[in-house]
Amino acid sequence: MKNITIVGTGHVGLVTGVTLAEIGHQVVCYDINENDIALMKAGISPFYEPELTDLLKKNLNKGQLFFTGDPKLALVDAEIIYIAVGTPTAENGSVDLSYIKEAAKTIAENITKQEVIVVTKSTVPVGTNKLIQQVIVTNLTNEVNVNIVSNPEFLREGSAIYDTFSADRIVIGSDCEKAASIIEEIHRPFGITIFITDLLSAEMIKYSSNAFLATKISFINEIANLCEKVGANIEEVAHGMGLDFRIGTQFLKAGIGFGGSCFPKDTRGLIQQATEAGQSLEILEAVIKVNKQQKYSLMNKAKQRFGNLKDKKIAILGLAFKPNTNDVRESIAIDIASELTMQGALVTAYDPLALEEAKQILGEKIQYALSIEEAITNTDMVFIATDWDEFKDFPLEKYEMLMKHPIIFDGKNSYSLDEISEYNIEYYSVGRPFLNKSNFYNLK
Ligand SMILES: NC(=O)C1=CN([C@@H]2O[C@H](COP(=O)(O)OP(=O)(O)OC[C@H]3O[C@@H](n4cnc5c(N)ncnc54)[C@H](O)[C@@H]3O)[C@@H](O)[C@H]2O)C=CC1
Ligand SMILES: O=C(O)[C@H]1O[C@H](OP(=O)(O)OP(=O)(O)OC[C@H]2O[C@@H](n3ccc(=O)[nH]c3=O)[C@H](O)[C@@H]2O)[C@H](O)[C@@H](O)[C@@H]1O
Numbered sequence: 001m002k003n004i005t006i007v008g009t010g011h012v013g014l015v016t017g018v019t020l021a022e023i024g025h026q027v028v029c030y031d032i033n034e035n036d037i038a039l040m041k042a043g044i045s046p047f048y049e050p051e052l053t054d055l056l057k058k059n060l061n062k063g064q065l066f067f068t069g070d071p072k073l074a075l076v077d078a079e080i081i082y083i084a085v086g087t088p089t090a091e092n093g094s095v096d097l098s099y100i101k102e103a104a105k106t107i108a109e110n111i112t113k114q115e116v117i118v119v120t121k122s123t124v125p126v127g128t129n130k131l132i133q134q135v136i137v138t139n140l141t142n143e144v145n146v147n148i149v150s151n152p153e154f155l156r157e158g159s160a161i162y163d164t165f166s167a168d169r170i171v172i173g174s175d176c177e178k179a180a181s182i183i184e185e186i187h188r189p190f191g192i193t194i195f196i197t198d199l200l201s202a203e204m205i206k207y208s209s210n211a212f213l214a215t216k217i218s219f220i221n222e223i224a225n226l227c228e229k230v231g232a233n234i235e236e237v238a239h240g241m242g243l244d245f246r247i248g249t250q251f252l253k254a255g256i257g258f259g260g261s262c263f264p265k266d267t268r269g270l271i272q273q274a275t276e277a278g279q280s281l282e283i284l285e286a287v288i289k290v291n292k293q294q295k296y297s298l299m300n301k302a303k304q305r306f307g308n309l310k311d312k313k314i315a316i317l318g319l320a321f322k323p324n325t326n327d328v329r330e331s332i333a334i335d336i337a338s339e340l341t342m343q344g345a346l347v348t349a350y351d352p353l354a355l356e357e358a359k360q361i362l363g364e365k366i367q368y369a370l371s372i373e374e375a376i377t378n379t380d381m382v383f384i385a386t387d388w389d390e391f392k393d394f395p396l397e398k399y400e401m402l403m404k405h406p407i408i409f410d411g412k413n414s415y416s417l418d419e420i421s422e423y424n425i426e427y428y429s430v431g432r433p434f435l436n437k438s439n440f441y442n443l444k
Contacts, residue, residue, distance in 0.1 A: 001025055002186055005078040007103045009040065009067070011047060011261075011327070012121055012153050013084030015160045018052060021059035023189040028066045030074035037069040048326045048353050051161040075110035080186065082151070083107075083132070084121040088265060095125050095269045104132045108139035111146075117179045119149045123210075123266055125273050126203040129173075147179035150199050151187075152206030157260065158324030170194045173202020207273070210266040211284055216251040217258045218290040224254035224431025225297070234431025235413065254431045256336070256385065256411035257294035259321040261329035264291075295332050298383055298409040299339060301428050305407070306380070310344035313404070315375040316366075318386025318412075320354035328357045332411075333385035340383075341365045350375035352390050377402045387412035396423045 002025050006017040009029040017029040031037050036046040043057040059065040068074050075081065085103045090096035100122060107118060118136065120129050133148045140146075150173035155163040170187050172194060174180040180196050187194060197205070224234040234254045242249030258264065267288050274281045303309060321331035328334055333349075337358075340347050347366040351358065355368050369375035372394050376382050382403065384391055392414050399406040406425040413429045420427045420435050427435040 002080050002182075003077060004028070004080045004082065004186070005030060005074050006082045006084060007031075007074070007107065008083060008085035008099070008122070009036070010084065010086065011049070011157060011160065012155065013082070014040065014045065014056070015049065015052065015155060015164060016082055016084055016121055016153070017065060018055045018059060019161065019164045019190075020186070021062075021064035022055055024064075025186065026064060027059075028068060028074050028078070030068055030071060032069065034069045037067050040067045048324075049160050050158065050324055055161060071106045071110050075107060076112055078111060079113050079115065080117050080119065080182070081107055081111070082119045082121050084153075087122050087124055087269075088261075089268055093268060094272050095265075097124070097128060097131070100124060100128065100132065101135055104135035105139050108136040109141050111140075111144050112142045113144060115145050115147075117147050117149055117182060119151045119183055121151055121153045123152060123206050123262070123269075124150075124203060125269060126200050126207075129199050129203060147174070147176040148199065149174040149176075149179050149183045150202035151183060152202060154206075154209065157327055158322055165190060167192050171202050171205050172196045173199045173205075175199050207266055207270040210263055211270050211281075211287070213251050214258055214263045214267050214291070215283060215287045217253075217255075217263075218287040218294070220252045220254050221257060221294045221430070222290055225294075227431040228434075231433065232431075233417075233433065237431075254413065255294075255387075256298060256332050256430070257291040259330045259332040259335075261321075261327060264288075264330045295335055296339065297430065298385075298411045298428070299336060299343075302381060302383075302409050303343075305428070308343065309340060312345045312381065313379040314340055314345045314347050315369070315379045315382045316340075316347060316349040317351075317372060317375065317382060317384045317391050318388055319349055319351035319358040320386055320388075323386055323388040326351075326353040326357050328354050328361060331358075331386075334358060334361055336383060336385055336411075337362055337366050348375050348379070351386065352388055373398065373402060379403050380405070381407040381409060384408065384410040384412050384414050387414055396420065396425065400424055 004020055004025050005028045006013045007030050009031040017027045021027040039046050043060050045052050083103050085099040088096050129148045129150050136146050152171055170192050172180050172183050184194050227234045238252040241247050271281050271284055316337050319333045337347055348369050349366055350369040408427050410429040
């Protein structure tokens with residue numbers, strides 16, 4: 001059992017803190033956001049993540065987990081410190097390391113133990129861990145020997161707790177063997193394969209993993225677009241491809257592209273690092289370009305269908321960047337909503353969890369509904385932008401009953417073509433044949 005401090009308790013930091021407490025460590029979570037700290041102290045997660053609240057409450061009650069907004073209290077006795085602050089894209093397109101530097105400075109000013117290991121969980125450009133060490137060493141107020149470890153995080157939002165206990169691997173990078181083996185011991189109770197490597201390679205593993213997954217998505221989306229032109233079905237194609245273990249079935253789901261707080265930012269971040277190193281990443285450039293085009297593919301289909309979208313009543317189902325989260329950072333649904341309003345459409349959106357978060361970005365530009373039924377009633381068309389189970393389970397006859405004419409543009413291939421073909425629905429999806437048993441095709 002180790003005494004661990006987490007600096008930055010957002011999506012990654014809180015899950016890290018709670019799961020390390022769950023496997024028996026004593027964990028202090030520190031964040032500069034006092035409101036969030038007050039919530040977490042009361043056993044409330046500031047964001048939605050399945051299973052998180054139960055584990056949070058359980059470990060708070062057991063006394064394994066402690067929250068504070070006071071850096072001195074958080075760090076005075078700390079020997080192992082995880083950094084999990086944000087690394088967003090800066091205005092000039094590079095990775096904004098200001099939160100990382102600030103966190104490193106706070107650590108330096110408050111640690112007192114003789115030996116301290118600082119573990120970076122945040123996704124940081126190659127070389128940043130060395131910068132963190134430098135910032136800490138130059139700002140130390142006590143005599144402390146600091147070693148640095150990179151421990152990139154691979155969890156997905158919406159399944160973060162499951163992913164932490166069932167990850168494929170834990171990567172530990174360090175140039176100090178002793179520090180690496182201490183961090184290995186901390187993680188051993190998870191029972192997951194641990195790969196120990198050097199600091200720079202660990203940093204690169206994180207970016208290249210995200211870049212590779214993003215590449216799979218853009219690849220399958222381009223093939224989906226081609227399927228539409230030649231009459232093949234992307235779901236059959238992806239399944240048939242995935243049966244080859246060298247390819248694998250995962251991350252071959254065609255749709256309206258990847259969003260969220262990581263793939264867009266990390267693909268940009270890797271390109272920026274390559275540029276600084278005097279190299280171009282042609283494949284990744286193409287991945288980003290395809291993703292930007294894919295985002296508006298549904299809207300283009302709708303424009304083709306209706307001529308223009310001015311004054312059309314459109315329901316958007318889904319605002320979160322993926323299901324089981326209320327995170328709307330770089331959500332494609334938000335971009336689509338925004339673009340539709342620019343085209344003069346009258347948009348009403350529904351999301352099971354992310355309405356408040358979306359409101360903070362879209363404000364009065366669109367209307368918000370509290371149910372699927374409310375969103376789709378009397379609309380000209382529906383856009384499905386997030387693959388929530390609630391949408392997949394929604395009875396299809398209700399589209400027929402409630403919409404002006406049941407016309408669906410499904411960006412997530414939420415329904416099987418067999419299901420849809422039982423109804424009078426005009427249905428456009430991604431990479432699959434267009435279905436129309438209805439008589440609306442002359443409608444403009
Ligand atoms: N969200 C995700 O699913 C994943 C994120 N990552 C990476 O993890 C890092 C964190 O991401 P998220 O947790 O999503 O960010 P987040 O925005 O949810 O959380 C960051 C937290 O750090 C706090 N913070 C900022 N400066 C601080 C400071 N000086 N001292 C203490 N706390 C401070 C903020 O108040 C916030 O609560 C990023 O580098 C991200 O790329 C990696 C894997 C998964
Ligand atoms: O670095 C990160 O933050 C994380 O980024 C992603 O996790 P996350 O963004 O939470 O969610 P994903 O499930 O990967 O989905 C990302 C986007 O890709 C889209 N996607 C995903 C899979 C797919 O087959 N097709 C597809 O369009 C999703 O709809 C979503 O917009 C990675 O999957 C995690 O391993 C990584 O830790």
